[in-house]
Amino acid sequence: MLHLRLAWALAVLAAAPVVAFGAETRPNFIVIYADDLGYGDLGCYGHPMIRTPHLDRMAAEGMRFTQFYSAAEVCTPSRAALLTGRYPIRNGMCHSQFRVLRNNAAGGLPREEITLAELLKQRGYATGMVGKWHLGHLPEHLPPHHGFDDYFGMPYSNDMLPAPDAPKGREKFFAENPAYWRTPLIRGTNVIEAQPDQRFLTRRYTEEAVRFIRTHKNGPFFLYFAHTFPHVPLFASADFRGKSPAGFYGDVIEELDWSVGRVLDTVRAQGLAERTLVLFSSDNGPWLIFNHHGGSAGPLREGKGSTWEGGMRVPGIFWWPGRIPAGVVQREVAATLDVLPTFAKLAGAPLPTVTLDGVDISPLLFNTGRGERDAFFYYRGDVLFAARMGEWKAHFITRSGYGPDQPETHDPPLLFHLGEDLGERFNRAAEHPEVLERIARAVQRHRDTLEPVRSQLVETVATP
Ligand code: MG
Numbered sequence: 001m002l003h004l005r006l007a008w009a010l011a012v013l014a015a016a017p018v019v020a021f022g023a024e025t026r027p028n029f030i031v032i033y034a035d036d037l038g039y040g041d042l043g044c045y046g047h048p049m050i051r052t053p054h055l056d057r058m059a060a061e062g063m064r065f066t067q068f069y070s071a072a073e074v075c076t077p078s079r080a081a082l083l084t085g086r087y088p089i090r091n092g093m094c095h096s097q098f099r100v101l102r103n104n105a106a107g108g109l110p111r112e113e114i115t116l117a118e119l120l121k122q123r124g125y126a127t128g129m130v131g132k133w134h135l136g137h138l139p140e141h142l143p144p145h146h147g148f149d150d151y152f153g154m155p156y157s158n159d160m161l162p163a164p165d166a167p168k169g170r171e172k173f174f175a176e177n178p179a180y181w182r183t184p185l186i187r188g189t190n191v192i193e194a195q196p197d198q199r200f201l202t203r204r205y206t207e208e209a210v211r212f213i214r215t216h217k218n219g220p221f222f223l224y225f226a227h228t229f230p231h232v233p234l235f236a237s238a239d240f241r242g243k244s245p246a247g248f249y250g251d252v253i254e255e256l257d258w259s260v261g262r263v264l265d266t267v268r269a270q271g272l273a274e275r276t277l278v279l280f281s282s283d284n285g286p287w288l289i290f291n292h293h294g295g296s297a298g299p300l301r302e303g304k305g306s307t308w309e310g311g312m313r314v315p316g317i318f319w320w321p322g323r324i325p326a327g328v329v330q331r332e333v334a335a336t337l338d339v340l341p342t343f344a345k346l347a348g349a350p351l352p353t354v355t356l357d358g359v360d361i362s363p364l365l366f367n368t369g370r371g372e373r374d375a376f377f378y379y380r381g382d383v384l385f386a387a388r389m390g391e392w393k394a395h396f397i398t399r400s401g402y403g404p405d406q407p408e409t410h411d412p413p414l415l416f417h418l419g420e421d422l423g424e425r426f427n428r429a430a431e432h433p434e435v436l437e438r439i440a441r442a443v444q445r446h447r448d449t450l451e452p453v454r455s456q457l458v459e460t461v462a463t464p
Contacts, residue, residue, distance in 0.1 A: 026220040026347050028276040034256060035132055035231040038286030039313050040298020041253055049246035050253050054261030058319045063328045068316025069335040070284050073305050073380060075134050076100040078283040083115040085340030085358035094382045103160040103181050106167035108136015114352040116340045117147030123349045126216040130208045131226035139189040152187050152208045158198055158228045198235040201228050206259040210266045217270040227256055232290050249293055274322040282314040289402045301424045305401025307378035307385035308424055324365050332371045334361050355449055375442040387439050391419040394439045412436055
């Protein structure tokens, strides 16, 4: 894939002289990404108890999507898709032997993948990342090697206990640098603290994000701010602990909401609101097996780990005062896959010359047109479990996220109409064989595009 990367770099150089580099043509971008926050966890998505005034205001001033998807049902692949605009089956982050990178893994996002940060950096953006990375935590896989000028955060999930074993071939590094395996805080590529007090993580991340925005106020900049929470174990600072009517989980979400308020207030105070596009979303659905420490998918079925709607449909709020119309509820389908092509378009950056699965959704954001998406595909690991076209969704395989059940294969597939049956309860396959045929053709077209990458996938995939 190196030649593709080279071709892309040449395309950037070729495009540069004809595109104006004035700051006014290049908006700032901020992506705020929660971890395991469910579709039903915010006030503006219908939660009756959790108080999220800042996110509710963001939605009222911007556009709230009701059918916004993460491209995976767990952490690592969903982040890889967000940053590359490609399904994890294409970018190497979905091997069947792992669904997330554990902290004794030596692998990471293949260097050949072109991230949103790299793409924007080529267009003169300052790029920063704060928070949970989870695309490889050895020094050579950290954000500074994927286009980010700055990084501060915890490189994987906050529940990963110190790893007992070294990754194969890295025993010496493991022995000499044990902190990389102890839920560390990292700045750049160096551990600055092992096992920090997680009560202060949201606050510390927020301070870093605010500092980044202030430092780069002359823009353009791209900030990827990926929170550690509400992934379990839950933590909240004293200002929020015990305060929410929705209990501890509510405390954690309300602190995240405070953080969103701090970021947006900083953008406003720096006079950047009308040239900054902010997205709030989540990497996957709520982790339901943690009972009251897990969130809610609202009216959707199941949660994290599953390809039912609750596992992958997440909040999606876009905010850009003066450009994105205020108070719009957007019911078209969109996905985190669309972030890279959309931001590239808005930044005037050429797209990478690799197969992208996302589409430019700026016509949706500006209310000037409809989406171009033909179909959306639901993977679990590298196995296609379901596909959606229009309002129809076919399940080829089903399995609860973390339940004891075995995967169940369906032939014919289960077929649900997501408009009439949001909870995926009433199988309509017998009534609509023509819909199943249409979806089968879309799946075949998708599979045809995957053939060239399957062999490379084996080579580039991270060591489990
Ligand atoms: Mg997650």
